[in-house]
Amino acid sequence: MVKPGKFYEEPIDSYLPHVGNHGYRVSRYELDLTYKVHGNRLSGKASVTAVTTEIRAKFAFDLSQSLSVSKVSVNGARPAKYTHQQGKLTITPAHAIPAGGALSVTVQYAGTPKPIRSLWGEVGWEELTEGALVASQPNGAASWFPCDDHPGSKASYRISITTDSPYYALANGALVRKQVRASHTTWVYEQTEPMASYLATIQIGPYERRHVDNGAVPMHAVLPQRLRTAFEHDFGRQPQMMETFVRLFGPYPFEDYTVVVTDDELEIPIEAQGISVFGANHCDGRRSAERLVAHELAHQWFGNSLTLGSWRDIWLHEGFACYAEWLWSENSGGPSAQEIATQAHRNLTGLPYDVLLGDPGPELMFDDRVYKRGALTLHALRTTLGDEAFFDLLRQWTAKHRHGTVTTEEFTDLAAHYTDRSLRPLWDAWLFQKAMP
Known part of the structure; x- marks a missing residue:
């Protein structure tokens, strides 16, 4: 209810109704x-x-x-x-x-x-x-x-x-x-x-900056000296990861990439534009966080270059970054995306069906089921299109909207150009129904 005499404006985003402003760009x-x-x-x-x-x-x-x-x-x-x-x-x-x-x-x-x-x-x-x-x-x-x-x-x-x-x-x-x-x-x-x-x-922080790789994309690390040896092992495959993602997703969208490792422990890693931030606990000398290293790197394409215009489309960030974890596994000698997807599907079928991927609501938008179901949606699309068309689609997606703002509708519309069959049943089942397909 609006108080008498108070001017009311539509929220820019219903998930965060008090954030964002009208009247300027x-x-x-x-x-x-x-x-x-x-x-x-x-x-x-x-x-x-x-x-x-x-x-x-x-x-x-x-x-x-x-x-x-x-x-x-x-x-x-x-x-x-x-x-x-x-x-x-x-x-x-x-x-x-x-x-x-x-x-x-x-x-x-x-x-x-x-x-x-x-x-x-x-x-x-x-x-x-x-x-x-x-x-x-x-x-x-x-x-x-x-x-x-x-x-x-x-x-x-x-x-x-x-x-x-x-x-x-x-x-x-x-x-x-x-x-x-x-x-x-x-x-x-x-x-x-x-x-x-x-x-x-x-x-x-009490950090030193190190050069990590001289490849096509300069890569750096900013971290405490005490974590240097563990970092070299845990993050040692980042150059290969970058090469893989450039091949699958298209050119890296920024000038360089820097990983920060804080001296403190962090619950989860954090992405920023051109930068990913990990805690000391993600640098343990056993590569136990390599899945997350891939996830945060993928966000440079999906989230930072291509940024959602509405938080309801969060799967365009997290589903894609989660699927990038599976793609890295597949391309680095680990389980295939199909094997990981089969296990993820099995896990999700044992959880409540109360998440609508295409509009999860503010309370659930960072729920792990959004990440996994988003990745499964992409795997279902890949299975439908075939590898050549699927990865052509991803590269076209990142090129067309480089440094821009994106919506689910734009992605589904673009995907339609890569097949003669209707993708509507796939989108309805994965994005707009709560039951697991």
């Missing part, structure tokens, strides 16, 4: 941040460049209440009026901006960043024993900068982070400048390819 974020490791103190200036899509009296950005705003300006004018309540920074420009007009907003803020509590646990900025990490899926970006925190809102980024000199600081994109000033070091990264806000990240 962001093209670029420039973040100048200073972080004190001891004390977990963040101060920043965010410059957001956007184009308005309609005439509005006010514009809103997502920003956690853990951060206090001290100054806002719009289009270079004197300080603008703003309110900051319930995770929304609402700005009132001094003058109306026409539709299609430039919207340049600068926000100065500071505070003790904290993860945002969500249905899926705490997401966003997380303090480590010595340093910090950012893991924002699906709505944690607002824990560290003002943004339009929706996956369909993709922009370029420049991220500058100044922190204590003993620590290594990593963000998305290419390191374009590093400046050491006695006790502080400034690291400046440029991410030119469009990126969703939840994929933006900062990783700070």
Whole structure:
């Protein structure tokens, strides 16, 4: 129910009704941040460049209440009026901006960043024993900068982070400048390819950077020195993994790939654009997490380059990344995708049939059954099309929507071009019915 006199707007995404904003499209974020490791103190200036899509009296950005705003300006004018309540920074420009007009907003803020509590646990900025990490899926970006925190809102980024000199600081994109000033070091990264806000990240810790591979795609590792030997074994097949996925999925979509291993243990690995983050527990010298290494690498294609426009389509990320695990097994001397699919199907038939893959609902969108059923859907499609057509489809899918936003309907429409028979029964059975086919 809407309170009298309160303006109501349709949510951008029903799964996260309070996240994302109307009235503009962001093209670029420039973040100048200073972080004190001891004390977990963040101060920043965010410059957001956007184009308005309609005439509005006010514009809103997502920003956690853990951060206090001290100054806002719009289009270079004197300080603008703003309110900051319930995770929304609402700005009132001094003058109306026409539709299609430039919207340049600068926000100065500071505070003790904290993860945002969500249905899926705490997401966003997380303090480590010595340093910090950012893991924002699906709505944690607002824990560290003002943004339009929706996956369909993709922009370029420049991220500058100044922190204590003993620590290594990593963000998305290419390191374009590093400046050491006695006790502080400034690291400046440029991410030119469009990126969703939840994929933006900062990783700070007592790390060293290592070159991993000189192949077609440069690969690096950022990790504590103590884990170096275990890493070389556990992640040693990444170059072959990259070659396999490039062959199956098409060209790697970014300039390079970096794996971070934190000094702390992490419950699950995390993907960011051009970066994957693992915990020390995933680096045990026994390759016990290699399945996850493949999964996170595959997300660079499925999730980071091709990003869902609506969270209901989460299977386009997780089903594809899960199937990539099976493909890596098949291509590296392990069980075939058919063998793994048979076991996965057997396992799922013993679980409740209460997940609709094509629209799982916010509570279940990160349920393991979405991952496995999504992978099984792709295996069923592969069985139907045959290998040649199936992998041609995947390569066309990643090429056509490179650095873009995707929907389930776009994938099913594209798949229809690879067979003379109707795929509707397959999609109905796997995506839009709860029972296991």
